[in-house]
Amino acid sequence: MLERIFITPAFHHAHHAVSKVDGIGQPNGNYGNMLSIWDQIFGSASFNHAFPKEYGIPNDPKDSWLSHSFYPLVKSDKKGSEIGIDFKFEKTTVLEPAILILKEGDYLYCTCGFSKQQPFCDGSHHGTKFQPEKFTIRKEREYKICQCKACVKGPFCDDSHLKKLLNK
Numbered sequence: 324m325l326e327r328i329f330i331t332p333a334f335h336h337a338h339h340a341v342s343k344v345d346g347i348g349q350p351n352g353n354y355g356n357m358l359s360i361w362d363q364i365f366g367s368a369s370f371n372h373a374f375p376k377e378y379g380i381p382n383d384p385k386d387s388w389l390s391h392s393f394y395p396l397v398k399s400d401k402k403g404s405e406i407g408i409d410f411k412f413e414k415t416t417v418l419e420p421a422i423l424i425l426k427e428g429d430y431l432y433c434t435c436g437f438s439k440q441q442p443f444c445d446g447s448h449h450g451t452k453f454q455p456e457k458f459t460i461r462k463e464r465e466y467k468i469c470q471c472k473a474c475v476k477g478p479f480c481d482d483s484h485l486k487k488l489l490n491k
Contacts, residue, residue, distance in 0.1 A: 326370060327363070330355050333372055340375030342444065343457055344431050348375040350446075351454050380446060405449055412437050412451065420467040420480035427463055431455040432478035442468040442478060 326334065335356075340348025352367035353359075362368035390399040390406055399407040416436040431444035435453035438445045444455035458478050460466070469477045471484035 336374045339378050341377045341379050344429050345376050347371045347373050417470045418484040424465050425460045436472045442470045
């Protein structure tokens with residue numbers, strides 16, 4: 324019950340994980356530094372009793388501590404940094420599925436359309452309202468993975484891109 328009020332070490336560490344693929348990490352949540360009630364109110368809380376396997380951010384440009392601490396008042400001077408002066412989110416979606424042979428395991432599907440590793444998440448959603456969708460492959464075979472981000476049941480293609488093509 325106390326973890327529903329106070330931040331536990333596992334709750335805090337989940338925020339610093341690289342991704343959600345391990346089922347523990349919550350990089351787009353668990354923001355609280357003392358009370359977990361704020362994350363519960365805003366729907367960003369994830370309660371686990373384990374620690375993530377990997378820490379950090381996927382595309383770390385090694386920004387200065389000033390820009391990390393005082394963003395958006397102080398922005399990074401690093402080219403391509405997500406907290407930089409010149410950064411713009413650019414869509415990387417295409418109107419065709421990715422046809423891939425996937426091995427058994429867990430994957431993170433990009434839902435934002437900004438990932439440079441489409442159709443998989445590379446962390447480009449940070450700073451947006453989007454979060455990747457974790458999915459599990461139980462049998463190695465060929466799959467059609469959505470890259471248009473219009474599929475109702477992503478990550479698997481339902482040919483929604485064809486409707487977008489007809490509307491162009």
